[in-house]
Amino acid sequence: MKAVYFERCGGPDALVHGERPDPVAGPGEALVRVRACGINRLDLFVRAGLPGLEPEMPHILGNDIAGEIVAVGPGVTHMKAGDRTLVNPTLSCGVCSACANGDDNLCRSYDVIGRRRNGGYAELVAVPAVNCLPYPENLSWEQAAAVPLVFVTAWHMLVTRAQVKPGEDVLVIGAGSGVGSAAVQIARLHGARVIATAGGAAKLARARALGAHEVIDHATEDIAQRARALTGRKGVEVVVEHVGGRVFEAGVAALARNGRLVTCGATSGNKVSLDLNLLFGRHLTLLGSWMGRRSDLNDALRHVASGALKPVVDSVRPLAEARAAHERIEARQHFGKLVLVP
Ligand SMILES: [Zn+2]
Structure with missing residues (x-):
């Protein structure tokens, strides 16, 4: 062959x-x-x-x-x-x-x-x-x-780990990545308001077309500052992260009280600094997420079959x-x- x-x-x-x-x-x-x-x-x-x-x-x-x-x-x-x-x-x-x-x-x-x-x-x-x-x-x-790997990963992150709820603000880092493009749709499917980051006008337009309510250009804008501005200073309840480094730190800084950050990757750096005063003072949860369960894939595939989630x-x-x-x-x-x- x-x-x-x-x-x-x-x-x-x-x-x-x-x-x-x-x-x-x-x-x-x-x-x-x-x-x-x-x-x-x-x-x-x-x-x-x-x-x-x-x-x-x-x-x-x-x-x-x-x-x-x-x-x-x-x-x-x-x-x-x-x-x-x-x-x-x-x-x-x-x-x-x-x-x-x-x-x-x-x-x-x-x-x-x-x-x-x-x-x-x-x-x-x-x-x-x-x-x-x-x-x-x-x-x-x-x-x-x-479909399979990015949807099982994003479903496990948002639904099984972060337990996203209707009405929450969800920040998706890197909507142009496979996991990001799945996460935007899964967060929207669960009734969240989706803020997505991407680099450049063309990718931001595609993120909106996928279902993001708001977009942030991570090449030119301060992610945490913009996320706070878009949520009336509150911050977001959930961050979906897979980049690491400074982006992870920006994700933590963007969290609202009781917020959850879930990460499945560290493509641009696996060492970060963390302000413990923020972690306990804002009642934050940091979640690691590795791939997903067979059941996560089955759940995602039901919505792919109905057309609600699109590769x-x-x-x-x-x-x-x-x-x-x-x-x-x-x-x-x-x-x-x-x-x-x-
Ligand atoms: Zn086993």
Whole structure:
């Protein structure tokens, strides 16, 4: 099969488009013909090399897979060859107490397809059959492949962790990112007033079109100051953050009394300073959030199926252009998801 893979970690130029052996569906697995595969920022981190992570080598990235089942391994009964599927990217043991409690994202063996085991930057991929979800028939392949990882992450952040409520002010950092574009919609779906940040007039207009009530240009404006001005000095009840560094600090400064900041990333810096007087004096809660539960994805997918939540596709490229797609994300030129089609 044709695939994009790498044999050593590095920059976008480590990605090679070439031939790899066809994978085989083992017991409990399904072999999927990939019709579209979404790109996530996680792919860029795995490609660059994460401390302690030893990916299967040569490594094929790709968490978000939409495609058709070609064959199923022994023991698989709920899917068959010819079925269309959207693949849940999350992996967990299924038997530990965290999994039994439905907190599968807290499973000690929790992982994501394409992180250690090979993923969907390929014509074919073998995945655990339990990950093969019914296909959301209202979506194209490219749209479907833009859904799973960012919607499970954003749903877990806003609904499960921050417990967003109708009427609250929610500040979404980086509406142009995959998680940000999902968070704007999920906050709006829950009746919140959404203030979104983005860089530049074009991205701000897209954030408004997605459902943001107010926008802040994070390239030229002071996020905390603007968020306070837009809320009559009160501040926001919830901040959705994934950038880190100074942006995290601005997020904390933007919080109202009893506010919650939820973070799932630190792309621009993982060390921050925190004023403890603010933390206790304003009764704040800081929440870490790692991916999400299967149930979070199921909940989000119900609203994707109804059309209330829509995947945001920046652009679709042939698999062979994976390198250029990574470069576009690193240059922060995108709004929404980049999708590869074999
Ligand atoms: Zn488990």
